[in-house]
Structures are given as structure tokens and as C-alpha cells.
Amino acid sequence: MSALAIQTRSLSRVFPGGHGVRELDLEVPKACVYGFLGPNGAGKTTTIRLLLGLLRAQTGKIEVLGRPQRGMPLSGVGALVESPSLYPHLSGIDNLEVTRRLLGGVNRKRIAEVLARVDLARDGQRKVREYSLGMRQRLGLALALLARPRLLVLDEPGNGLDPAGIQDMRVLLRSLVQDDGLSVFVSSHLLSEVEQVADHIGVLHDGRLRYQGALAALRASLRSTLDIRCDAPERAATLLEQIGCRVNRGTPELLQVQTTTLPDDAINRHLVEHGIAVSQLHRPPVSLEQAFFELTGQPGRSA
């Protein structure tokens, strides 16, 4: 049995004008939250539609829950694609009932369960046209959960949610993985939305996967530049380059050592042993946001 909930190989779908996704090799482990990150227009929704069989791939293969995706929806998958698809003239319960009737084999009691799960138990009888954006989003999630899926595919589920709602969504997603053993594939253009909940991430930019792996591994791989202030920056830079460091001369007084296998204290010792007086050795913290923007080539703006 495959250990992956989703696996794609060289998946491509390009639209006229060049938008789309190219050569995607997604590997989404089971029983974890996979954050699918990328700026708007990166190809996240296209990928999700390909996974759900709403679009056909030009090249490549898709396997969902170990079964090949051949342009038809697969059982065991619950999805919320962009804004929730709801009938505004019906109540929340009736919206769920429409999907329950279509699915077959789902007990009517399940409607009350999923409404309680998304905290809409008291509003189930109300017409959806009276719902706020956040309530609609939660009802969309309830629709996705109705058939007890093993894989949940969510496209920007935080849209329209207030900060408390986003927090509730995170808690819910974690509980779906930890308590129910679901695999969750969640896309977002906001790193902050998924970094607290995802175990794995994939970073998409311009239709290509720029990074994929465990979030912890990405965090561990992040090393900021080492800022050095000393009395002879030019000579220090030469000395550091001789031992394999890449050095940026930020300002006349400041050296920025970008990558090195040497620990910071060894660099300090090396400079001091060569008669250089080091006045400051500092490694400023690097945020995941910064890494995200570097991967996606976006300007350093707050996510």
C-alpha cells in the first residue's frame, strides 16, 4: 500500500497564455497536513482541479490514495475548491442533505455530526443566504467531511474567516489528522495560515514546485547570514574567502558571511588568530516567511 495520499509524476497542464502547472512531482504523505503554498496565480487551484478530476492533465500521472486519477472523481476524497458551492435558498442542513443524497450510503445522523464539527449546529436550520462568509466557509468544510473522507483537499479554506475562525480551522485540521487519521492537503497563499498547522509543505511558483518536504527540515535548513564587524573588513573578507566562505561586503564596516560549514566560534577564532579585532559577531534570526519569499521570488512583504 502506498505511503502517499497523493503522488504526481511530471504533471503538467498549461493554458493558453502560459498559466498552469509544469512537471509537478507532488508527494503528499498520509496522515499529515500538507501545506501547498504559493502566491496568487502560481497554479495551486489548477493543481487541485487536476487532483479532483475537474481538469485533465496534458502530461503526467496522478495517484490519489493509491489509485490512478483518470479524470473522474474518486471516492474517499472530500474537497473544498475556492469558495464553497452552496444553494443559498436552502438551509445549511438541506445543503448537506443534497450532497448526502448524491453520495449515497451516508447516514442522515452524519449531518448533525459534521455541523457540530464545524461549529454550525445552532445555525443548521437557517437559510444559507443569511450566513456570513465565514459560516459559508465552515459549511463548505462540513460538505467536504460528510462522506468521512480519508483525504481532504482544501483550496484556501481560510478565505473569509476572521482570526478566531482561522485559529479554529487550524485546530480542526490538526484534530482531523491526529484523531481521525485523515490526510489533509491545504492550499494557501499565506504562509502564516499553514505554517502553524502543516507537517509538510510544497512551495509552488509560476507553475513549478520550488520546494517540497517536511516543514521541520526547511526550518532546520535555514541559516541566516553571519554579520561581522571588525577593524579590517577587506582583509577579513579575503581571509574568510580563503577558507571557503561566501562574503558580502554590505557596508564598509559590515561583512555578511552567507554560507559556511564552519561554526561561528571557529570563524571568530580564525579572524582573531590573524590579528583582526572582531567587535561584533551576530546571526539575525531568519523567518520562514523570508524563506518562502526567497523560494517564490516575491518581495519581502508580510504574509
Place this chain on the structure above:
Amino acid sequence: MSRVHALGRALWAEQLKLRGTLALWLSLIAPAVIVGLYVLQMAFQKPPKVMPDSEAAWMQLGQTCLALWSMLMLPLFITLEAALLGALEHGAQQWKHLLALPLPRGAHYLAKLVTLAALLLAAMLLLIVVLMPLGGWLLGQLGPLPLTGWPPVATWLDTGWRIYLCSFLIVALHTAIALHWRSFTVVVIVGMSATVMGTRIGQSADYGPWFPWTMPLQPLTEHPQIAIVLLTSLVGATVVSALALWAFARREVS
């Protein structure tokens, strides 16, 4: 899940989606307008110089209401119903949810087709079995026509089911159009234009029987080739639906 079972489920869902919609109310409103118009016309016009007997008065009511229905209201009814049924899914971008469910795509399409045919059947049964007798009874009470005794419902039903079968091609065409195009306007413009064209084409003995929007009028004209017209409607509806179903199954939701 068998395809028949899937269609049953989709129809069961359609029934709930229709709750409280204009599409459902239209099945009552459209036939009521036809009968209401006839009642008003008879109530306010001068009484005829030669008063028909009750049987002739009932037949006149039936002929007038069914002609009005077949020529104008039926094609407009199908147009609007198809547009409303399509808008239920296009409006809130339901297709991306519906087509991601593990249900054969054809079930969604056929459920819409059957629902439209069922709404038309309900409207016609309401017209013939309830509203036309009620309208006649009202005219009998008001006095302009000697409408007494039992209305010839069986005769009307005999004509009515032919009208119904002759409208299958329009039902199929409008289902295909309404589910293919997101725009409500496209569906309505096609239906309105074809209905207006039908008022002219319907007068042609050569073309009237074969123009889809005037086919339902043929059972009232006692066309000699009515059986062929009826068959053309049914075969045409099957071909149109098969092609539309093929396209729908391959449709992408972007």
C-alpha cells in the same frame, strides 16, 4: 453504484434543490396564466349571438387553452425552467462541487433533463386536469358560457400527451443549452427568439411540423403525419441528449 441508482440519487437531490424555487412555482403559474387569460377574455367579451351548447363550449375552452399553451407558453415555460435549473448550478459554481463527487457525470445531466420533463408534465397535468375544469366551472358560474356537466378531460388528455411528447426535442435542446452556457441571458434569448420565429414558421405547412418549437402545436392541427412528427421529436431529443451528454462528460471545470 449502478448508473440507474446514481440517476435515482441525482433526481432525489434535484427534488430537494427545487424546494421554494421559482422553477417549482412556475409549474403552477404558467398554466394558471393561460386559463386565467381565457376566463378573463370570456368574462369581459360580449356573449356570442348563437350560444354554443355545453359540450361545444367545453371543447372551445380546451382547444383555445391548449393552443395558447402549445404555441406560446410551453416553449417559453421550457426556456425559463431550463434557465432556472441551469442557474441553480451555475450561480454558486456548484459544478466544481458536484463533479468532484464520486457520481457518474451523466447522472447530473440526465437528472436535469428528467427534472425539466417532469416539471413540464406537472404543469400540463395541472392545466388539463385541474385548471381548465376549474376555469370552465368559474365561467359557468359567472354566466357568459353554458359550461355545465363534466369537462372532457379524457379528450384533452389524449391531445395533451401528444403535445407533451412533441415537446421532448425542445426540452432536450434547452437542457443542453442551459447546462452548457453559464449565462442566463443566452438561454432566454435562444428560447424567446425561437418562440417568436415559431409564430411565423408554425403557419407554414411545409416547415411548421419540423421546427422544434412548433412541433407541440401539431397535435392540435391534426397533422396527417403526426406520428412521424412525434417520432422526430423523440428521436431528435435522444440524439441531442446523447451528444450533449458526451460533451458534458468531457467538460472541464476551470
